[in-house]
Amino acid sequence: MLIVEAWQFIVAHPARFFGALYIHVALSAAALGLAIAIALPTGVLLADKARATLLAITAANIGRTLPSLAVLALVMPILGTGFMPSLFALTLLALPPILINTCTALRQVDPDMVDAARGMGMTRAQIMRQVELPVAMPVIFAGIRTASVQVVSGAVLAAYIGGGGLGDFITAGIAMMAMPQLLVGAIPATLLAIGADRLFGHLQRVMTPVGMRAR
Amino acid sequence: MKWLRNNWDQVLTALAEHIVISFTSLAIAFALSLAIGIWAARSDRVFRWSLAVSGFLYTIPTLAFLALLIPIVGLGKANAIICMVAFSLMIMIRNVATGLREVPAEVIDAARGMGMRAGEILARIELPLALPVIVAGLRIATVTVISVAVVAAYINAGGLGTLIFSGISNDFAPKIWVGALTACALAVAADLGLALVERWLRRRTA
Numbered sequence: 001m002l003i004v005e006a007w008q009f010i011v012a013h014p015a016r017f018f019g020a021l022y023i024h025v026a027l028s029a030a031a032l033g034l035a036i037a038i039a040l041p042t043g044v045l046l047a048d049k050a051r052a053t054l055l056a057i058t059a060a061n062i063g064r065t066l067p068s069l070a071v072l073a074l075v076m077p078i079l080g081t082g083f084m085p086s087l088f089a090l091t092l093l094a095l096p097p098i099l100i101n102t103c104t105a106l107r108q109v110d111p112d113m114v115d116a117a118r119g120m121g122m123t124r125a126q127i128m129r130q131v132e133l134p135v136a137m138p139v140i141f142a143g144i145r146t147a148s149v150q151v152v153s154g155a156v157l158a159a160y161i162g163g164g165g166l167g168d169f170i171t172a173g174i175a176m177m178a179m180p181q182l183l184v185g186a187i188p189a190t191l192l193a194i195g196a197d198r199l200f201g202h203l204q205r206v207m208t209p210v211g212m213r214a215r
Numbered sequence: 216m217k218w219l220r221n222n223w224d225q226v227l228t229a230l231a232e233h234i235v236i237s238f239t240s241l242a243i244a245f246a247l248s249l250a251i252g253i254w255a256a257r258s259d260r261v262f263r264w265s266l267a268v269s270g271f272l273y274t275i276p277t278l279a280f281l282a283l284l285i286p287i288v289g290l291g292k293a294n295a296i297i298c299m300v301a302f303s304l305m306i307m308i309r310n311v312a313t314g315l316r317e318v319p320a321e322v323i324d325a326a327r328g329m330g331m332r333a334g335e336i337l338a339r340i341e342l343p344l345a346l347p348v349i350v351a352g353l354r355i356a357t358v359t360v361i362s363v364a365v366v367a368a369y370i371n372a373g374g375l376g377t378l379i380f381s382g383i384s385n386d387f388a389p390k391i392w393v394g395a396l397t398a399c400a401l402a403v404a405a406d407l408g409l410a411l412v413e414r415w416l417r418r419r420t421a
Contacts, residue, residue: 002286065402067362068277070395073379077388153276157366160383170282174370179286186279193274 005180006187017169021188023083024165027158028151028196031087035094035147040140043102044128053103060096060103068093068154076161086163090154094147101143105136137207145200152193156185166192218389226378226393233374233401236292236367237360240299244356248304252311253337262312269305277302277366285370295372299363303356310352314345347416354409361402375401 010017046053072089079085109132117131133140159167169185172178205213219226255262275283280301284294318341326336342349368376378394381387 061406062403065358065406066399067365067395067402069362069365069376069379070398073383073391073395076383077391149274153279156276156278159278160380167278170278171369173282174285174290182282182285186276186282189279190275190283193276193279194271197274 002179002183003187006183009180009184017184020164020166020168020185023163024152024155024167024189024192027083027086027090027163027165028148028155028192031090031094031151031155032144032148034087034091035098035151036144038091039095039098040102043099043106043140044133046103047106047128047132053107057100057103060099063092064096064100068150069157069160072154072157072161081162083163086155086158086161089161090151090158093154094151097143097146097150098140099143101139101146102136105139105143106132108139109135134209135212137209138204138212141200141204141207145197145204148196148200149193152189152196156189216389218387219393226397229373229375229377229394230397230401233361233364233376233398236295236372236374237299237357237364240296240360240364241303241353241357243296244300244303244307244360245353247300248307248311248352251304252308253315255308255312256315265308265312266305269301269308272301273305275301277363278369281367281370290370292372294370295364295367298367299360302359302363306356306359307349307352310348311345314348314352315341317348318344344420347413347420350409350413350416354406354413357405357409358402361398361405365398 042056046056071093072086075085075089075092079088113131113135114127117127122130155163155165156167156170158165159171166185166189169181170189173180173182173185251261251265255265272280277298280298281294284297288294288297322340322344323336326340331339364372364374365376365379368374368380375394375398378390379398382390382392382394
């Protein structure tokens, strides 16, 4: 059985497997964290400026259509190979979904709600923090969720530019046509992507303000 | 860019190959999604299940999916096409089913009152009205498939990824640039082209 052989491979090479798994998770988490740290404040800053928002959404939409591997490959001649170039490329890939969702979510906040908050004497910053952001949170988290799956998938491709991670087992497995090794990379990578999707799906529900949850 | 001037025929071949495998996969996925989507529009259970299964397929990382298929179908175009079809199913089933569900019930009632049969209503009323949403799904699926096809070059499926991978393994930057930028341009062009079609259809059905 291939799966048994794959399991035996992991048992025989625990350091290699867990090392690759660790790099995969670290690369994905760092890229997602950086992308959130960049896209979320950018979306908030652009919230009042309709034309700048439209421009950002258009740019992000173009960014989203770019093939992941093409972005990773383009980074290589400029920044070289390794962890940092991979991190840079994956952060770029994670930006568009988060930025698009932050911008559209903030734009869709009911203007009456903002008016009511202003009437209560809230300052601009308070309205953003206590009204607009909480109301926009579910959609923002939907964007983070999309980005998380994309980053975990993209991190598999990072193996091509020397980023390490679980993709290393897949590329080695294809090069040697070693089936068990293919599975050692592919199955954990799949579980990781599904885990990320589940985790952020759950966070999306948790972050939805109590009054907005579907009953 | 001297490399491009001397090898433009190689680039064109890769581009043509890329378009052919993408288009083949899209055609297969479109036929499947249309059938499943029409069924899903009529049954909540089919809707939930088809989206759960295709959503699961959609989450699998591209390279992992290609790798998982190798023990079953081996390397080459068949593997790549299965993978690309699997990735586009979720997007297209969702859009076909929701597009059909959004057709107002009164319109269907009126058609039935005029004596149209179920098949006629589907072909002449429901599908035309759902077309903008279906094309919106086709647009996202096209971009996804073009992106997957780049990776599929690694398992000998051909296409623009071939240039990228040979550029990476020979450490030859011009080839990477040409392959990656052509792939990006193809994805953006397909997206913009279908966006225009979608807008035209929306204006026509509105």
